[in-house]
Amino acid sequence: MRFLSLFSVCCFLLFGNAGCAPKKELQKPTITIWHWMTDRELAKKYESLTGTKVNLELYAPSDAYSQKVRAAAQGINLPDIFGILAEKRDFASFVKAGHILDLTPYMEENNGAWKNSFFSKALAVNEFNEGNSYGVKPGVYGVPIDIMTIQMVYNRGLFKQLGLNPKEPPATFQEFLDIGKKLKEANMQGLVSGWGEVWMIDCFANNYAFNIMGKDKVLATIRGEVPYTDPDWIRVFGLFKEMQDSGVLASGIVTMVNKTAEQLFANDKAVFAFNGSWCVNVYKGMNPDLDYAAILPPKVSDKYPMSVWGGAGSSFMVNARSKNKEEAVKFLLWLTDRDQQAYLAEVTNNLPANKNSLTRIPDILAQFARGMESATHPNVWGVSEFSAVIEAFDKGIQSIIIGEKTPEQVAAEVQKIKERELAKKRQ
Amino acid sequence: MRIKSTLENYIFVMPAVIIFSIFYIIPFIWVFRYGLHDWDGISPMMTYIGLGNFKEILEDKVWWNSMLNAGYITLIALTFQNALAFLLAWACDREIRLKNFYRVIFFIPPVLSEVVVGLVWQWILDGNYGLLNHWLIHLGLPNLARNWLSDPRTALTVVAVVHSWKGFGWGFLIFLAGLQTIPRELYEAARVDGANAWQSFRKVTIPLMVPVAVLVAILTILGTMQAFVLIIAMTGGGPAYHTQVPVLRILASMRGSSRFGYACAQGISFGIILIAISFIQYRFSKKARQM
Numbered sequence: 001m002r003f004l005s006l007f008s009v010c011c012f013l014l015f016g017n018a019g020c021a022p023k024k025e026l027q028k029p030t031i032t033i034w035h036w037m038t039d040r041e042l043a044k045k046y047e048s049l050t051g052t053k054v055n056l057e058l059y060a061p062s063d064a065y066s067q068k069v070r071a072a073a074q075g076i077n078l079p080d081i082f083g084i085l086a087e088k089r090d091f092a093s094f095v096k097a098g099h100i101l102d103l104t105p106y107m108e109e110n111n112g113a114w115k116n117s118f119f120s121k122a123l124a125v126n127e128f129n130e131g132n133s134y135g136v137k138p139g140v141y142g143v144p145i146d147i148m149t150i151q152m153v154y155n156r157g158l159f160k161q162l163g164l165n166p167k168e169p170p171a172t173f174q175e176f177l178d179i180g181k182k183l184k185e186a187n188m189q190g191l192v193s194g195w196g197e198v199w200m201i202d203c204f205a206n207n208y209a210f211n212i213m214g215k216d217k218v219l220a221t222i223r224g225e226v227p228y229t230d231p232d233w234i235r236v237f238g239l240f241k242e243m244q245d246s247g248v249l250a251s252g253i254v255t256m257v258n259k260t261a262e263q264l265f266a267n268d269k270a271v272f273a274f275n276g277s278w279c280v281n282v283y284k285g286m287n288p289d290l291d292y293a294a295i296l297p298p299k300v301s302d303k304y305p306m307s308v309w310g311g312a313g314s315s316f317m318v319n320a321r322s323k324n325k326e327e328a329v330k331f332l333l334w335l336t337d338r339d340q341q342a343y344l345a346e347v348t349n350n351l352p353a354n355k356n357s358l359t360r361i362p363d364i365l366a367q368f369a370r371g372m373e374s375a376t377h378p379n380v381w382g383v384s385e386f387s388a389v390i391e392a393f394d395k396g397i398q399s400i401i402i403g404e405k406t407p408e409q410v411a412a413e414v415q416k417i418k419e420r421e422l423a424k425k426r427q
Numbered sequence: 428m429r430i431k432s433t434l435e436n437y438i439f440v441m442p443a444v445i446i447f448s449i450f451y452i453i454p455f456i457w458v459f460r461y462g463l464h465d466w467d468g469i470s471p472m473m474t475y476i477g478l479g480n481f482k483e484i485l486e487d488k489v490w491w492n493s494m495l496n497a498g499y500i501t502l503i504a505l506t507f508q509n510a511l512a513f514l515l516a517w518a519c520d521r522e523i524r525l526k527n528f529y530r531v532i533f534f535i536p537p538v539l540s541e542v543v544v545g546l547v548w549q550w551i552l553d554g555n556y557g558l559l560n561h562w563l564i565h566l567g568l569p570n571l572a573r574n575w576l577s578d579p580r581t582a583l584t585v586v587a588v589v590h591s592w593k594g595f596g597w598g599f600l601i602f603l604a605g606l607q608t609i610p611r612e613l614y615e616a617a618r619v620d621g622a623n624a625w626q627s628f629r630k631v632t633i634p635l636m637v638p639v640a641v642l643v644a645i646l647t648i649l650g651t652m653q654a655f656v657l658i659i660a661m662t663g664g665g666p667a668y669h670t671q672v673p674v675l676r677i678l679a680s681m682r683g684s685s686r687f688g689y690a691c692a693q694g695i696s697f698g699i700i701l702i703a704i705s706f707i708q709y710r711f712s713k714k715a716r717q718m
Contacts, residue, residue, distance in 0.1 A: 090467070198665075391684070398665055398666050402667065
């Protein structure tokens, strides 16, 4: 009996009061973002301005992040905003699978105000053009948050120690190779880079492929119209042998990860580094007094301009299936506005994607920013090389550096794999 | 009554069977199913290609080369690592001073994180600033100094030795436990019969340790063939393909090439190879015990 009375009282408290309770205000949604590096201050600021909570979930390193995004896509469980750290082919697969919102209508609003605020090369990485080879509906599918270029940097202090003029970095490949002799005499390490993480070798080789044979021939090779055994490609492979023979490459570069390369360069233990503009922040953290400058890789030929990989550093995509997609787009619009971009550039030392925010950036960042004029990226080429070919290409270059294979052998091996992949595609 | 008893038994076993099915059997079937498809792991559509992926594996030279590399590391682990583990266990089983201290020391490497061990050894073996080269030069042996991890002649062996250093503690522990189960009376009886230390070791210790050695060998093979964290941390699979192992190839197919279906087929093939190796080894050791 006592239990029954207690139960009745509880029921009254729970349900009887429900009618008298004041109506709750409509709650603003919470936007969830998965990112691998971010600044949380802006999320707090956005919440204070709009009431929309931004939940930033950090997943690092980038490999783990990439894997998480892929797994979430398989389970149709992606957050409202996420990034894709992969090739354009994978990006296209995400779009075709309906995971990514087409942002074109938002970009085109107000006479394209949002679209026009970005560096066109940064936006291009997230665009699919008419008649693209991936079969994706043309449009803009991502928002660049920052931009990057991958260039060479040299240590001005070590340049002086080598008896070189720090204001005159090598302008030609031969001048670069000539430094090898001085490096050997001084027992100094030359070029360091994350060539153990093979994509940076690919990037370096592509820069020279553009310089030696021009963009059209590189793209024709990817389409399968020019073989990798072409003399121009053998010349590209040969550059790595020349660098190794001259002594400009740091010892152990073939298994070096970029973090190690950054430590060596930041601690005055290597004269050159091949790295992205993100290195400014990294070097600043490791050695604020490091005296260095950024340059384009020294050119081999005058026939075609030297190109470097560049464009959007990191980009955000909106989940097309998210119920908060409108809020997510609004947040990205705010995040890429001039003030927020300037703040991000100041805090992270990354180059802002909004071209109106390039005002108060340090000189070294401005040097990297100038590289945008020469920037290109596989994601804007419209065609993608087969992954197996890229792997054979990069590993082949490692084999050349360790003296295991000749440029001709590597060229023949890469071409063989290319033909195999083309044959598979035709089937 | 009997039916009731059987039913009760099944009810007790059922939770384990359900958990095993959900987490082992069903994923295995799904992985096998994916292995029969050409799929990038993202697209909602998969293309059925039958045994196409498995056929491609047979022709994949890099895959079989990685298998050879894993075999080489396993060989070093089976010989160097297990011999070291056995000798140290044998030493610690005897009445020596500080034996408990040594037991703890020898078991430290296995409990350390593989990534940390890999990075520490990478630093020790670094060609430019590594401790090993520093000491070699200091000891007047500069000719031996080299870039241990970037030199194709040394990279795989160095990785195998570090893997053995990291893993010998497990073998040590199992061998020690095995040695402690040998009745002391057998040694006393052998001594009474005039056997010296070597004869006791050969006629008493070794025969009684064969089952333990078989267990350690199977665990070593399975563990070493699947090693990859240490290798990623030390060389990333390079230079070129010199330290590539099967698990790294599976990862490369899945992440680098976005060939999810092919990666699943590689996983299945690799699993079958491991089962076959374990089975063959078990049969051999069974025969050896009967002899």
